[in-house]
Amino acid sequence: MALRCVRPPVILMGMARSGTTLLADLLFRLGLFIGHKRIVVDQEAKYFVSVNDLLLKRVHGYWDQPAPMLSFLQEQDAVAASLSCMQDDLRSPRVASYLGWRQFFKYRSLEAFDRPWGWKDPRNVFTLPLWLKLFPEAKIIYIVRNGIDVAESLLSLERKVIARRRMRNGRGRRFSLRSRLEQNGFKGAARCLTLAGGFSLWEEYVAQAESVLATIANERMSFRYEDFLTDPTTHLKDLAKFCGLDRDAALKADAAAARVDRTRACAFLSQPELMSFYRQVKNSPWMKRHGYADLV
Numbered sequence: 001m002a003l004r005c006v007r008p009p010v011i012l013m014g015m016a017r018s019g020t021t022l023l024a025d026l027l028f029r030l031g032l033f034i035g036h037k038r039i040v041v042d043q044e045a046k047y048f049v050s051v052n053d054l055l056l057k058r059v060h061g062y063w064d065q066p067a068p069m070l071s072f073l074q075e076q077d078a079v080a081a082s083l084s085c086m087q088d089d090l091r092s093p094r095v096a097s098y099l100g101w102r103q104f105f106k107y108r109s110l111e112a113f114d115r116p117w118g119w120k121d122p123r124n125v126f127t128l129p130l131w132l133k134l135f136p137e138a139k140i141i142y143i144v145r146n147g148i149d150v151a152e153s154l155l156s157l158e159r160k161v162i163a164r165r166r167m168r169n170g171r172g173r174r175f176s177l178r179s180r181l182e183q184n185g186f187k188g189a190a191r192c193l194t195l196a197g198g199f200s201l202w203e204e205y206v207a208q209a210e211s212v213l214a215t216i217a218n219e220r221m222s223f224r225y226e227d228f229l230t231d232p233t234t235h236l237k238d239l240a241k242f243c244g245l246d247r248d249a250a251l252k253a254d255a256a257a258a259r260v261d262r263t264r265a266c267a268f269l270s271q272p273e274l275m276s277f278y279r280q281v282k283n284s285p286w287m288k289r290h291g292y293a294d295l296v
Contacts, residue, residue, distance in 0.1 A: 001083055001133055003090060005111050008137035010118030010243050013125050015205035016063070017153035018145035019225040023239075024120035026232075026256045030240050030249040033117040036100030045119040047098035051086065052123040055130065058082075064189040064201055066208070069126040083133050090134065116244045125209045132216060139242065140218050142209055145225035146292045148268040148278050151198030154189065161188040195277050199284075206286045224290060226265040232257035266295060 010032065014020045024043035028034050035045030053063075061068035072078055089095075091111075096104035099113065107113045118139075124131065132138060165184050176183060191197040213220065221242050228235045233253050240249035268274035275296070282293045 001087060002136050003087065003111050003134050005135065005137070006114045007116060007244070008139060009110075009135050010116065010139045010141060011124055011128065011131060011135075012118060012120035012141045012143075013128065013209065014122060014143040015125070015145070015150055015202050015209075016122040017150045017157075018122075019143045019228065020120050020122055022260070023141065023143060023228075026236060026259065027118075027239060027243060027245075029256050030236065030243075030252050031116065031245045032243050033113075033115050034119055035098050036103065037097060042120075044121055045098050047095060048119040049121050049123075051089070052121050052127050055082065055127050056123065061126075063123050064191045066123070066126045066204065070208070073129055079130065079133075083130060086130065087134060118243070122205070125205050125212070128212050132218065136218075138218060140213070140216075140220035140222075141239065141242075142213060142220060142222040143225055143228065144206060144209070144222075144290055146266055146268070146290070146295075147199045147202040147206075147281065147284065147287060148195075148274055148292075149264075149266065150202045151192075151195045151277075152268060152271075152274055154192035154198040154201070155195060158188050158190075158192050162186060195274075199277075199281055203284060203286055206290075210286075210289075229260060229262045229265045232260040232262075269295065 010027075012020055012024055012027075021042050021044075024034055028043060034043060035047065037046055056062055056066065056069060059068040059072040091109055093104065095110055098119075099107065099110070103113070110117075128140075165186055191201055213222070219242070221239060223235065236253040236256055237250045240253065268278060278295075281287065282295075284293075287293045
């Protein structure tokens with residue numbers, strides 16, 4: 001089932017809004033190939049995102065409702081069926097959407113691709129067991145951020161979605177075969193419309209990530225978002241070496257680190273509403289485990 005790769009991939013994972021986009025962007029600047037055609041905002045390779053999304057949808061899950069994936073992973077026959085399809089697709093021209101056609105015609109497959117490469121997607125947390133069947137020597141980068149800032153960021157995003165829908169509803173109506181609800185009704189992660197909902201999702205992702213990492217022997221780098229912000233240059237140099245990037249990558253680390261906003265570490269500490277929520281949840285096992293229970 002495993003693909004024989006000249007270079008194993010680097011798989012970036014962590015809960016959404018935990019710094020995965022920042023890491024992917026910085027590693028791309030240091031030389032890690034993360035896809036020919038990327039979703040620019042989130043630095044996500046369309047090919048791997050679409051596969052992760054499809055894996056979840058086919059078991060009636062979604063990024064903010066990932067629990068069905070756990071049941072699926074327990075059923076080996078079901079897993080084997082999906083793995084066979086994933087393997088066929090990875091050896092097909094479909095991967096040109098990741099490599100780009102020029103590199104696809106040069107290498108013909110990911111197995112022959114000889115540059116340091118990988119992809120980022122928070123959903124890797126739940127699909128990692130599948131990817132490791134196909135890429136057993138993959139390297140893992142895992143980042144965790146405190147659950148308060150994650151929940152607040154998710155809530156902020158969903159509020160923006162609601163605001164955009166309101167603006168659309170306020171415009172003049174145009175004829176359409178689609179209903180008004182279909183056109184402009186709320187569509188998003190309803191679970192993240194509250195801090196409690198977003199925090200519980202963070203707990204779910206962290207629990208799954210820690211569970212999977214405890215069962216594999218793959219090379220990995222794991223660290224807290226806040227620690228990365230404290231000393232991004234050192235972390236980037238270590239990451240460049242870990243990813244197998246050339247020596248020039250270490251020389252670029254200082255310039256890349258200058259793009260990091262260090263004030264984002266535990267930003268909730270300056271917001272009374274978030275501090276109140278922090279006091280309610282700071283004794284969560286995962287807040288304690290990662291050193292977030294005694295920040296104040």
